[in-house]
Amino acid sequence: MVGLTGGIGSGKSAAGARLAELGAVVIDADRIAREVVAPGTEGLAEIVEAFSDRVLDADGALDRAALGAMVFSDEAARRRLEAITHPRVRARTAELAAAAPADAIVVNDVPLLVEVGLAPTYHLVVVVQTAVPIRLARLARHRGMDRAEAERRIAAQADDARRRAAADVVLTNDAGLAELHTEVDALWHERLLPYAANLRERRAVRPPRVELATADPAWPQQYARLAARIRHAVAPADPRIDHVGSTAVPGLAAKDVIDIQLAVPTLADADGPLAERLAAAGFPRLPGEWWDSPRPAGSGRWEKRLHGSADPARPVNLHIRAVDSPGWRYALLLRDHLRADPGRRAAYLLLRRELAASAPESTTYATATDPCFDEELLRAEVWAAQTGWRP
Missing domain, CATH: 3.30.460.10 (Beta Polymerase, domain 2)
Known part of the structure; x- marks a missing residue:
C-alpha cells in the first residue's frame, strides 16, 4: 500500500498515471470524491444542506468551483465539507483496495494525505514536489485558474516542508514529464517491486557489511x-x-x-x-x-x-x-x-x-x-x- 500525494499543480496525477502503466492498482481519491457527491447521492444532499443550493449548477450537479470558492478561504467551512466527504471517500477506498489482487501494489492517490494524517497507514509515502512558480504556471495553463485563486488553493494545503517530513520518497517534477517518468520507473523497479516481494515472503532486509x-x-x-x-x-x-x-x-x-x-x-x-x-x-x-x-x-x-x-x-x-x-x-x-x-x-x-x-x-x-x-x-x-x- 503506497500513499501518493503532492500539492495542487505538482504533477501527482501524472506520477500516478505512470505507476498505473507500470502495473500498479491506482485508487484516485479525487475521482472517488466526485463519485460520492454525484447527483442523487446522500453526500451531495448533505453538502446542499450545509452550504445551500448555491453550490449546484443548472443541471443539479455539484458546482465544484463555487464550492471551492466558499471553502478554500474558510477553514471552518472546509472542515465541515471534509466531515461530509472524507468518511465516504475512505469507505470507498477501502472497498477498492480490498478488491485488488493479493499481490498488487496499490497506490492511493490522495491530495490531502498529509493534512488528514494518513501517512502511517501506508507501507510507503511518495510525495511529488514542484516549485511553486511552476505549479502556478501549470494551474493557469491547464486549468485556467487565475493566480489569486491558485495561490489560495496552494496556501490551503500543507507546505513542502510538511510534506517532505511525511515522505519516504520525494519525486521532483520541475523539469518535465520525461524526467518524472524516469524517477517513477526507478522507484517502481528498484524499490516498490522488491518491497512487495519482501512483504509477500515476510522477508526482512539485512545489510551484510558494516559501513x-x-x-x-x-x-x-x-x-x-x-x-x-x-x-x-x-x-x-x-x-x-x-x-x-x-x-x-x-x-x-x-x-x-x-x-x-x-x-x-x-x-x-x-x-x-x-x-x-x-x-x-x-x-x-x-x-x-x-x-x-x-x-x-x-x-x-x-x-x-x-x-x-x-x-x-x-x-x-x-x-x-x-x-x-x-x-x-x-x-x-x-x-x-x-x-x-x-x-x-x-x-x-x-x-x-x-x-x-x-x-x-x-x-x-x-x-x-x-x-x-x-x-x-x-x-x-x-x-x-x-x-x-x-x-
Missing part, C-alpha cells in the same frame, strides 16, 4: 515515520517506542540502520498476533533466537525478539524487549549517556571506526563491539548515578 555513514540529520525524522507506522500497526495498544542505537545520537556516525525499541509487558506478548501485525505493516520477524549479551558476562541471556524492514531502501532493526528488562534499560541508558557527553561520544565513535575497519561483517562486528560496549556502559552507569537518570 559507518556520516551522521544524517534526517535519521530522527525517518525514525518518526517508522515509529508512527509501528504504532498504527499495533493499535489500540499504545506501547512505548524509542529510537535507540547510534542513529539516535545526534552527530554520531553510524551504520545506516534505524534501531527502534518496542517495549512489551513480557516477551510472550511479542509473539502471535503482534508479530503478524508488524510483518503485515512491513516489519517481518527475523528467524532464529535473538538476545542481548548479558552484563556482567555469564549472568544469563537477555532474550528479545528482532524484526527488520521489508523496505529494501530503509534497513531497520526493531528490537522487542520486555519493559524494565536489563536490555531495554541499557539501550536507553547508553543512548542518553552519549547524547549528554560530547567527549564520550567522540571517543566511542573512534573505537567503533577501528572495529568496523577490522571486522566489517555484521555478525563479527556485533561480537567485536562487546568490550567497547562494556566499557561505555560502566561509564554510563556512573553518569546515571551522578545525574539521577531514569529510563
Whole structure:
C-alpha cells in the first residue's frame, strides 16, 4: 500500500498515471470524491444542506468551483465539507483496495494525505514536489485558474516542508514529464517491486557489511515515520517506542540502520498476533533466537525478539524487549549517556571506526563491539548515578 500525494499543480496525477502503466492498482481519491457527491447521492444532499443550493449548477450537479470558492478561504467551512466527504471517500477506498489482487501494489492517490494524517497507514509515502512558480504556471495553463485563486488553493494545503517530513520518497517534477517518468520507473523497479516481494515472503532486509555513514540529520525524522507506522500497526495498544542505537545520537556516525525499541509487558506478548501485525505493516520477524549479551558476562541471556524492514531502501532493526528488562534499560541508558557527553561520544565513535575497519561483517562486528560496549556502559552507569537518570 503506497500513499501518493503532492500539492495542487505538482504533477501527482501524472506520477500516478505512470505507476498505473507500470502495473500498479491506482485508487484516485479525487475521482472517488466526485463519485460520492454525484447527483442523487446522500453526500451531495448533505453538502446542499450545509452550504445551500448555491453550490449546484443548472443541471443539479455539484458546482465544484463555487464550492471551492466558499471553502478554500474558510477553514471552518472546509472542515465541515471534509466531515461530509472524507468518511465516504475512505469507505470507498477501502472497498477498492480490498478488491485488488493479493499481490498488487496499490497506490492511493490522495491530495490531502498529509493534512488528514494518513501517512502511517501506508507501507510507503511518495510525495511529488514542484516549485511553486511552476505549479502556478501549470494551474493557469491547464486549468485556467487565475493566480489569486491558485495561490489560495496552494496556501490551503500543507507546505513542502510538511510534506517532505511525511515522505519516504520525494519525486521532483520541475523539469518535465520525461524526467518524472524516469524517477517513477526507478522507484517502481528498484524499490516498490522488491518491497512487495519482501512483504509477500515476510522477508526482512539485512545489510551484510558494516559501513559507518556520516551522521544524517534526517535519521530522527525517518525514525518518526517508522515509529508512527509501528504504532498504527499495533493499535489500540499504545506501547512505548524509542529510537535507540547510534542513529539516535545526534552527530554520531553510524551504520545506516534505524534501531527502534518496542517495549512489551513480557516477551510472550511479542509473539502471535503482534508479530503478524508488524510483518503485515512491513516489519517481518527475523528467524532464529535473538538476545542481548548479558552484563556482567555469564549472568544469563537477555532474550528479545528482532524484526527488520521489508523496505529494501530503509534497513531497520526493531528490537522487542520486555519493559524494565536489563536490555531495554541499557539501550536507553547508553543512548542518553552519549547524547549528554560530547567527549564520550567522540571517543566511542573512534573505537567503533577501528572495529568496523577490522571486522566489517555484521555478525563479527556485533561480537567485536562487546568490550567497547562494556566499557561505555560502566561509564554510563556512573553518569546515571551522578545525574539521577531514569529510563
